[in-house]
Amino acid sequence: MNEKIGVLGGGSWGTALAILLANKGLDVDIWLRDEKQFQSMKSHRENKKYLPNVKIPDNLNVNNDIEKTILDKDIVLLAVPTHVIRNVLKDYKKYISKGQIIVNVAKGIENDSLLRISQIVEEILPQNKYAVLSGPSHAEEVAVNIPTTIVSASTDKNVAKYVQDVFMTPDFRVYTNTDVIGVELGGSLKNIIALGAGISDGLGYGDNTKAALMNRGIFEMARFGVKMGGNLNTFFGLSGIGDLIVTCTSMHSRNRRAGILIGEGLAMKEAIEEVGMVVEGIKTAKSAYKLAQKINVDMPITREIYKVLYENSDVRNSVSNLMERNKKHEMENLIFPEDVR
Ligand SMILES: NC(=O)C1=CN([C@@H]2O[C@H](COP(=O)(O)OP(=O)(O)OC[C@H]3O[C@@H](n4cnc5c(N)ncnc54)[C@H](O)[C@@H]3O)[C@@H](O)[C@H]2O)C=CC1
Ligand SMILES: O=C(CO)COP(=O)(O)O
Numbered sequence: 001m002n003e004k005i006g007v008l009g010g011g012s013w014g015t016a017l018a019i020l021l022a023n024k025g026l027d028v029d030i031w032l033r034d035e036k037q038f039q040s041m042k043s044h045r046e047n048k049k050y051l052p053n054v055k056i057p058d059n060l061n062v063n064n065d066i067e068k069t070i071l072d073k074d075i076v077l078l079a080v081p082t083h084v085i086r087n088v089l090k091d092y093k094k095y096i097s098k099g100q101i102i103v104n105v106a107k108g109i110e111n112d113s114l115l116r117i118s119q120i121v122e123e124i125l126p127q128n129k130y131a132v133l134s135g136p137s138h139a140e141e142v143a144v145n146i147p148t149t150i151v152s153a154s155t156d157k158n159v160a161k162y163v164q165d166v167f168m169t170p171d172f173r174v175y176t177n178t179d180v181i182g183v184e185l186g187g188s189l190k191n192i193i194a195l196g197a198g199i200s201d202g203l204g205y206g207d208n209t210k211a212a213l214m215n216r217g218i219f220e221m222a223r224f225g226v227k228m229g230g231n232l233n234t235f236f237g238l239s240g241i242g243d244l245i246v247t248c249t250s251m252h253s254r255n256r257r258a259g260i261l262i263g264e265g266l267a268m269k270e271a272i273e274e275v276g277m278v279v280e281g282i283k284t285a286k287s288a289y290k291l292a293q294k295i296n297v298d299m300p301i302t303r304e305i306y307k308v309l310y311e312n313s314d315v316r317n318s319v320s321n322l323m324e325r326n327k328k329h330e331m332e333n334l335i336f337p338e339d340v341r
Helices: 012-023 035-044 066-070 082-095 117-124 157-167 180-202 207-227 232-236 238-249 254-263 268-275 280-295 300-310 315-323
Strands: 004-008 027-031 051-055 060-063 075-078 101-104 130-134 148-153 172-177
Touching (some): 004 012, 012 027, 012 051, 012 060, 012 075, 012 157, 035 060, 066 082, 075 082, 101 117, 130 157, 148 157, 148 180, 148 238, 180 207, 180 238, 180 254, 207 232, 207 238, 207 280, 207 300, 254 268
Parallel strands (some): 004 027, 101 130, 148 172
């Protein structure tokens, strides 16, 4: 393979993936908007702020010239947070040609439009093929070759397979899927549940509570995702329950860490500042809360997390709200077609 890839975004995930691709011998440029970050990464061959203690390979081109990063590339990798993707695409679409494949790795739902990333890309770059890479994959582990599995999803299965080939390494196993809706929603919604798992840890609750959040969380995610047009099976795959497990249990998780701080009593803004990297679940909680109302799907965990984040609801009240709801059958309101009662 001699593919050329332009990575937009020099945070932890963009950097880890750029390292993985460069180590494969591919021709990779990574673009950093921030001049100070760019100079630091170029001279130290390390991303000290977002991915410390990992060497940037000599063959990875670090630059702050977006045109050069995009020009002549087979793949343009979007590795910036969800809330800036629209502006980045609008500002730089003049450099993107229609044969280039857009691969997105951000996990979120845009706040005002309530759109998934593939829908934003479709709006701004309707002629480009699109794939999303998602699954349980913390940058800190991928960057040091810890075995990881992930899924490449595109409505065009040849594109999904092409992206699989480009990213696959002996330590990074890539599966394919054609359910873009399910994969994007799984990756986005699990961040909200991970905030909840962190809050539970911050409050000093135990493993029982976290297991409850994860289990009721995946049902809530699937119920919503299926109503949005996703495939039920996808929620039980890598981008659904797989990513939910890693994000709710790992100390690498920015969402879980923000949740822990909120559970310990910090306000939302203080927690974001303390984590110092993007905490996607915070904005996605707002989008999912609004969408759930719009499509009339019950999402009790998301609702309570929204109230904690945006309405100053006391976290312990939210726990009571969840625990003391009307009694119900375990399988009530779930998505399975057969009546299991
Ligand atoms: N860090 C991880 O392990 C993983 C992250 N993701 C997802 O990848 C996306 C990016 O996350 P991270 O790399 O963790 O974020 P990060 O917080 O480490 O870095 C974000 C990067 O985006 C840059 N940025 C912010 N606004 C920008 C703008 N307007 N234009 C250009 N660059 C801008 C920042 O300067 C920074 O380099 C998120 O959606 C996250 O959920 C997905 C899987 C794993
Ligand atoms: O999506 C991720 C791992 O798969 C990253 O999660 P955090 O943003 O919570 O670190």
